Amino acid sequence: MRDQAEALRMKMLKAQGELAKSIAIVSGKGGVGKSNFSTNFAHSLRLKGKKVIVIDMDIGMGNIHILLGVSPKYSLRDYLMGSNSLEDVINVDEEGLTFISGGSGLDTVLEWSESMFERLLDAFEHLQKEYDFILFDMGAGATQRSIELIMSVDEVIVISTTEPTSITDAYSMMKFICLKDPDKKFNIVSNRVTKQDDGNESATRLQYAMRKFLDKETLILGFLPEDPTVHKAVLAQKPFSLLYPNAPVSKRMAAIADVFVQVDRTEIKQEIGFLTKLRGIFLRGRE
Template structure:
């Protein structure tokens, strides 16, 4: 009864107002700093006065709460199986960043029964009407349901290092998404750059490959240098954007964030209105 009442309440939220931009942060492989980027990017958005929530969708390997130095009592898994309501799984840091932990066993629920999918869409609708930005920190893998979610999400930020395998896997991920949705917006970020003068190698190669082989334009947000403050912040379980705001990496991240929030805003406002509808259509087709 509580679940039905909550579902009805969320569905009756006022339809007026601007919906949040939905963003997926992805990488072709693990170990490239994707989740670390997500937590620091979210804090850079907060600095701009935006209301932000991170949803940890890294199946079985979620670590957003660890990077933030938190131990949440409840997770997305608890909500999806019906033991907790949406508000009880939203956690907040002292700086005002909200996040939802994925929880162990989430991989088992990601095949999405009808009831699970209904709860998922109710939660996402709530997040879209509550926040300015909803960041989905995705895992490195690409299951069928994960790809469906990526297709529905408005914008994709792709994190890559200069390692050949990272570049190749990132391209494969983008190509797979592009084949399902040619209109998807991709933003490229080069991470862990060791040479300032060659830092754009990874993202330039990705941009070139997408243009040459798929005739798809992508946007380069920039690149982040390899700095010792990153490892220090991970050990301290506090984002470097907070502990070292004057570091080069923090300054570059802030510039990236400003570029991203202002880029093609009018077009994205129109596109993102279809996030929930797109997700529902994909799920319905998959059940036919």
């Protein structure tokens, strides 16, 4: 009965345009600046009037709170364990960006009790009605748990550098996801670009490979140049897009956000809702 009621409620809310879009931000390997992208992308979306929340899903290596200069008292794990409310684990930085720290133990999803998973679904249902975008900052690479969450979201943003190994790893990640869900929407961003032509070429290579070998169209959001202000912002624990708004990398981030918000998402195929797909993770683990 709950599944039917949930499906009906989500269908009605989606028809009214009230549900947040869920976005997984991924990379083929670590060290490409994925979390830094997540925080600055979120802030850029906020500057365009969008309500955004970032959920750090990089288990054991999460650093969203460090990049934002916030020391959260509680994490998503504390909420799932029932020791704290959802409001307790939602943090806000000085600029007003909302985020949730993942905490440890989230990779043991199949060991969660039914009550813990119900709390997770309740949390995401609430967040979907409160925000325009939910950004999941995923750990580098692919694990069973991360892939299952990625399969549930509306679309994916893939971060890659111009290095051949990074491009190859990004393609492998996209291919793996696409074979599991051919309808998944992909967005591509090239990071740490030293020459504009290199950034355009690397993103185009990924786009071409997806089209040629998987018959899958992808959207290039843009590229971010190598910029010394990024390192300065990390040391200051502030988003570079706010600390140095006139820096080349900040202007490029604003352009990426522009492209993203202007995309027509009415045709994104999501026949089974985000929450229903997440429920499937729990049910498969108990079979």
